[in-house]
């Protein structure tokens with residue numbers, strides 16, 4: 001069966017695509033989303049291979065940028081799939097995350113702008129990174145090298161999304177030390193929950209010993225095929241296990257989503273009107289609104305503790321009302 005995606009764009013130049021994407025996205029998105037009070041560093045992790053980590057990282061990042069945020073994608077997988085999908089050169093000589101982690105190069109020296117999407121940046125990964133797991137072992141502060149590099153990066157950013165490799169080695173540990181939030185994509189397939197316990201135990205370990213703020217903030221169901229009973233069973237099981245973390249939006253299986261990387265593009269520019277693009281935009285919106293609610297709660301806590309009015313409290317309360325209404329309509333849409 002064909003999905004209901006729209007055909008590719010007629011104007012197949014980068015500027016034409018960007019303009020078309022912006023028009024389509026602005027028509028769908030409306031106003032820009034609230035920006036987080038401080039940079040949100042999100043670790044996209046699942047040691048299971050092929051569950052949609054990279055696809056989710058690049059498409060969410062592009063969605064957030066199109067919503068008006070400044071976003072950096074850090075490709076932490078030697079496969080370099082996120083770099084490819086963002087159209088970023090990552091052959092062996094390109095300065096990359098390897099130089100940052102192993103050689104101590106500043107992150108600013110390796111970050112490149114993503115040409116198709118304003119406000120989106122990428123720190124590429126090259127094949128060198130394949131040796132980093134071993135090279136890092138003998139280095140000082142081996143688990144916190146990424147965290148230090150991010151702390152020294154002075155460009156203003158709203159989000160950093162880190163695309164992890166399908167393993168729980170030192171690269172993923174570096175990401176978990178650098179980030180505050182873990183985003184787990186779960187593919188709506190049999191065995192979806194297998195190995196998740198191990199991932200959650202690793203999050204607990206890193207939280208206990210290296211990064212007390214780390215928590216699983218977001219779970220996203222990917223490659224959801226509404227035609228199969230299995231997908232809805234898996235989705236139900238995940239929603240029963242993790243209640244508040246699971247986004248209401250799930251990402252459908254869509255040909256356009258899987259085609260986009262071969263053109264060095266996210267689905268947001270490849271086919272902005274497709275179901276995949278719209279789902280990622282919706283997921284990004286949920287993530288931004290949830291973040292605003294968390295900021296509001298933190299600001300209110302400050303108010304209670306110090307008697308100082310929380311700057312974001314009033315603004316975010318409005319957002320909360322809005323999001324509750326949105327939530328109801330989205331849920332109705334799924335029924």
Ligand SMILES: Nc1ncnc2c1ncn2[C@@H]1O[C@H](COP(=O)(O)OP(=O)(O)OP(=O)(O)O)[C@@H](O)[C@H]1O
Pocket residue numbers: 048049050051052053054055056077079081164165166222223224251252253254255257258259276
């Ligand atoms: N919503 C979707 N619809 C159709 N295909 C998808 C979708 N999401 C991901 N894919 C495809 O599934 C495959 C795996 O996705 P992806 O590379 O994002 O997973 P990954 O978890 O990053 O994999 P790895 O563990 O190897 O890093 C890719 O070929 C991708 O194009």
Ligand SMILES: [Mg+2]
Pocket residue numbers: 053054055077081163164165
């Ligand atoms: Mg990947």
